[in-house]
Amino acid sequence: MPVRIISTGGTIASTEDEGADTNPDLTSDDLVAAVPALGALADVETEDFSTVPSPYLTFEDLLELVDRLAELDDDLNVDGVVVTQGTDNLDETSYFVDCCYDGGTPVAFTGAMRTPSQAGPDGPANLLASVRTVLSDTAREQGALVVFNDRVHAAREVVKTHSMNVDTFQTPEFGPLASVDENRVTWRRYPESPDPTFEPLSSDLPETVLTCVATLDMSDSVLRLGRDADAVCLAAMGAGHVPPKVLPALETLRDDGVPVVATTRCPEGRLARRTYGFRGSERTLQELGCYYSDLNLQKTRVKTVLALADGRLADAFDRPTPS
Numbered sequence: 361m362p363v364r365i366i367s368t369g370g371t372i373a374s375t376e377d378e379g380a381d382t383n384p385d386l387t388s389d390d391l392v393a394a395v396p397a398l399g400a401l402a403d404v405e406t407e408d409f410s411t412v413p414s415p416y417l418t419f420e421d422l423l424e425l426v427d428r429l430a431e432l433d434d435d436l437n438v439d440g441v442v443v444t445q446g447t448d449n450l451d452e453t454s455y456f457v458d459c460c461y462d463g464g465t466p467v468a469f470t471g472a473m474r475t476p477s478q479a480g481p482d483g484p485a486n487l488l489a490s491v492r493t494v495l496s497d498t499a500r501e502q503g504a505l506v507v508f509n510d511r512v513h514a515a516r517e518v519v520k521t522h523s524m525n526v527d528t529f530q531t532p533e534f535g536p537l538a539s540v541d542e543n544r545v546t547w548r549r550y551p552e553s554p555d556p557t558f559e560p561l562s563s564d565l566p567e568t569v570l571t572c573v574a575t576l577d578m579s580d581s582v583l584r585l586g587r588d589a590d591a592v593c594l595a596a597m598g599a600g601h602v603p604p605k606v607l608p609a610l611e612t613l614r615d616d617g618v619p620v621v622a623t624t625r626c627p628e629g630r631l632a633r634r635t636y637g638f639r640g641s642e643r644t645l646q647e648l649g650c651y652y653s654d655l656n657l658q659k660t661r662v663k664t665v666l667a668l669a670d671g672r673l674a675d676a677f678d679r680p681t682p683s
């Protein structure tokens with residue numbers, strides 16, 4: 361069973377200099393060499409895409425990765441692909457790929473919270489579980505997956521929830537798709553993605569998609585910066601609420617034709633459609649023509665970037681009208 365491992369860097373591929381500075385300089389071959397059990401499981405081939413911490417990754421890099429995944433999908437000698445990377449934005453990169461890759465060859469993203477030289481490194485176990493997952497028949501047609509701490513998550517749903525703990529990747533509200541026990545992958549859920557597949561060109565990526573989190577007694581300064589942006593992604597309070605004092609700035613964005621894509625800042629749940637009617641409620645967001653996203657703020661931004669690049673914002677998000 362041929363599996364390709366593509367390494368991009370991150371803690372999983374990091375060594376410590378003297379003085380404890382950690383840098384991602386291991387290759388994909390180094391990662392594989394640390395997991396002897398892989399040899400019995402798969403015919404592993406490796407590729408080094410980059411050796412960077414994940415905050416260095418760009419949308420252009422990810423478009424290149426998507427092209428490479430499409431090539432591997434056409435290659436009959438590849439049954440599954442595992443991408444290793446830093447965990448900091450793995451929930452965004454995997455979702456970006458999920459939105460752009462429509463191949464049948466399973467793709468799983470993984471990484472580690474501890475370097476190979478720290479006590480109890482989690483990278484080798486995550487790599488092994490990821491290879492098991494992409495070789496599982498059910499992994500086909502599931503979109504991009506995230507495998508971490510023996511659990512399999514949908515890229516669309518997963519969130520990094522802890523800055524240091526190895527059990528950091530969680531799917532709030534709905535839970536993981538599958539668990540990896542010994543050599544078995546036990547699937548319990550098959551989510552359907554409502555997202556279209558995007559085919560953006562890197563030259564069409566928007567320059568500035570701002571994010572703004574609604575907070576207690578916030579100022580409207582970030583929203584006012586939105587006048588120069590391609591779009592603003594707004595995480596509203598609760599079911600879709602903002603302080604009334606920021607409404608003039610949102611009205612200006614509407615009048616200037618800057619799209620506002622709203623979601624909730626709550627870790628679970630979605631925006632309401634017709635529960636509250638006060639000024640600054642979800643009703644006001646609808647009157648202002650805001651798009652509705654059911655993703656968290658980071659993923660909303662990823663999807664907004666892709667949708668703008670593809671000229672498909674209206675396909676990508678609902679835009680409910682007040683009823």
Ligand code: ASP
Pocket residue numbers: 369370371372412413414415445446447448449471472473
């Ligand atoms: N702490 C990060 C990691 O888990 C660093 C990064 O995202 O590259 O790999």
